[in-house]
Amino acid sequence: MAENKNIKIKDIAQMAGVSVGTVDRVLHDRGRVSEENLKKVKAILEVVNYQPNMMARTLASKKHYKIAVIIPAFQPGEYWEKVYKGIQRAEGEFAGYGVHLEKFLFDQHNSHSLRKIINELLAGSFDFNAVLMATLFSNLMIEFSQTLDLLRIPYNYIDANIPAQQQLAYFGTNSGDSGEIGAKMLLYNIKKNADIVIPKILNIGDQDSNQWINRETGFLDYLNHTAYSGTIHRIELYLDDPVYNFRELDILLKSKPKIRGGIVFNSKAHILANYLKIRNINDISVIGYDVIEANIKLLKEGIIKALIAQRPQQQGYEGIKSLCEYLILKKTPPKENYLPIDILLPENIDYYQNQ
C-alpha cells in the first residue's frame, strides 16, 4: 500500500533542519522559537499539507477536559431522558480522549432550581472547559452565557435557539416550522370548518416557554394561509390534576360540540388523548409533539394521529460531540444546526424508535 505517504513531524523536522520539539512548538504556537526557525518551519508547513495523527496526539498528551451539562431532570420515559441518552453516547465516545462530563439537572418547573445550580457553578473557581445547556429558562441562561463569554468558555445550546448570543453552536429544530407541520397534519384529519382545542398543559409554576410560543405561532400562521374556517378554543390543564382536567374538558366539549381536533405544543399530548380514550370519544383527532412512551402508545391506538419529533438524542449527542471536537481538534461547528422535523405515524413509529 502506497498509503502511509502521510508526512510526519519527524519529516518536517528533518526538512527544516531542526528537532521535532521545535516543530511541535510552532505547530502549537507554544513560543520559544527563534524567528529564523519559525520561518523555516512555517514555510515547509505551507507546502506539505501536514495532517497530524490524532491518535498519537491524544495518546501522548495527557490532557483532560471537563464539560458541564445543564439540562432538566427527568423520570424514565420522559422527553429529557432521550436527550440524556444522546449525551451519554457522546460521553462514551470521547471518554478515551480524556473528556469528562459533569451533569447538573434542574427542575424544569422551577426556575429557582436552575438559579441555584448556576450560582453554585459560579461560586468556586470555574474549572470547566465547556458547557452544554438546554435553554429552558432563557433569561437565566442568557445571563449565564454572558458570564461564560467573559470567561472565554465555549458553550452550546440545545432545545430552543437564542439567536443573539455567543453560543458556539445550537442543535435543535425550528419551532415555528414545527408548528406549521402540526397544523398541516391536523388538517389532514379534520374538516376545514371543524373547531380545534388547544389545551395548554402545565405544571404549577411553569413559565411560558419559547418552544410553545413559537410552535403555536407557526400553527396559527399555517391556518391563516389555508381555508380553515373553524374556531379555536383554549383551555388550561394541569399535569398532576386529572380530576380538574376531566371536569374542564367535559364542560368544554359539551359546550363546543364542533370540536374535532386538538393539538398540544409540548410533549404532553397524552394527557388530552388519554381523556378522549377514557371517555370513549373517537371523533376528535389529536396531534402531539415528541416521541415519548406515553405518546407512542396513544399514537398506536389511533387517538393521536401524528407526532412531530425533534430528535432529542441527536441534540444531546451532537451538542456534546461538537464541544469535544472543538476542544480537542479546534474544529468550529456551524453556529445554527437545525435538525430535521420528523413526522411519526403508527406505520413508521417502530423504525424511529430503534435509532
Add this chain to the structure above:
Amino acid sequence: MAENKNIKIKDIAQMAGVSVGTVDRVLHDRGRVSEENLKKVKAILEVVNYQPNMMARTLASKKHYKIAVIIPAFQPGEYWEKVYKGIQRAEGEFAGYGVHLEKFLFDQHNSHSLRKIINELLAGSFDFNAVLMATLFSNLMIEFSQTLDLLRIPYNYIDANIPAQQQLAYFGTNSGDSGEIGAKMLLYNIKKNADIVIPKILNIGDQDSNQWINRETGFLDYLNHTAYSGTIHRIELYLDDPVYNFRELDILLKSKPKIRGGIVFNSKAHILANYLKIRNINDISVIGYDVIEANIKLLKEGIIKALIAQRPQQQGYEGIKSLCEYLILKKTPPKENYLPIDILLPENIDYYQNQ
C-alpha cells in the same frame, strides 16, 4: 482526576508475573503460550475488566484493511449519490485506522455490468477484507454472497434486505411499511372513491426490483384495509422517452377522468409530476419516494404532496462503519437494521436536506 484508573496490559503482565508480550499473545489468541501462563493471564483478565486502548493499538499495529464497495453508478443529483456520500464520510473517519475503500460502480439498468464486476473481482486472488453491496440484482448478489461465505469474508447489504443470507448486517428500510405510508399519505390528499394511477417508470432492460414489489404490496395492503373504493390504473413509462410518456398519459387521463392521485414506487416520481406541471393539471396529487433534487423541486411546488425517504446517506455510512468496527474491534452489529422511514412535506424538507 481519579480517572485513568484504566488497567493496562503492563499491569496485567505484572499481576500475572509474565511479560507484556505474553499478555498480548493471550489477548489475541496468537498461541505460543504455555498452559500455565495462559491460565494465569486469563484468570486475571476475568477479574480486571481490561479495556484496550484502541488508539494505542492502531498506532502500534500497522494493519491495513481493504473494503470493496459495490453500488450503482449515478449522475449528480441522483439517489445513489447520497449513498455514496455516506460511504465517503465513513471512509474519512476510518482512513486513519488503516481502512481503504475501493469502489465498483455498476449500471443499475444492466445486470451484465454487475456480472462483469463480480467476475473481475473473483478472477485474481481476492484481497479484500470485507464487502459492502447494494442488493439491486438480487440473484447475482446472492451468488456472490455465497462465494464470500466460502472465503469467510464478511459483507453488508444495503438498499433492500435479502433475509436468508449470511450477511453481517443489513441497513435500509422495510419496503412494505414504506408502501403503507405512501398509501396513507395519498389518501390524506384524495377522496376515497378517487382513481389512482401507478406509473411504472423504467429504463429499457430494467428488471422488477424487490424494492418496488414490496412497496407496491404494502401500498395495496393498506388500501384494502381502508374504505378505499376507487380504481387503480397501471401504466408503463420510460425514463428517456418523454414523448412516449406524454402521449400515454394524455390518453390515460382522458379515458379515466376520475384519477386524482398517483404514486411511483421508485425515485422517479418527478417524471409523473413534471408531466402534470407542464400540462397544468393541478387536481392530481402525487406521492413519491426518495429525497433527490428533481423530486424536492416538485414537492416545494406542491405537485408532489409528500416524499417518503429512507436515509440513503445513513445506509452508506453505517454500512461501512459497521464493517470497519467489525474488522478493527471485532464488534458484531445486529443483523437487521431497519432505518426510519421519513415523511417529507414542503414544510420540513429543508431541515432534512442539511443533514
Add this chain to the structure above:
DNA sequence: CTGAAAGCGCTTACAG
C-alpha cells in the same frame, strides 16, 4: 531558544 530523551499503551520482530 533548542535538542535529546522518555513516555503514552500497545504490537512486532527477534534472540534465546
Add this chain to the structure above:
DNA sequence: CTGAAAGCGCTTACAG
C-alpha cells in the same frame, strides 16, 4: 514458549 527491545507519531519535561 518467553521476554527484552524497538517502534507507531506525538508531547512533555529537562538540561543546556
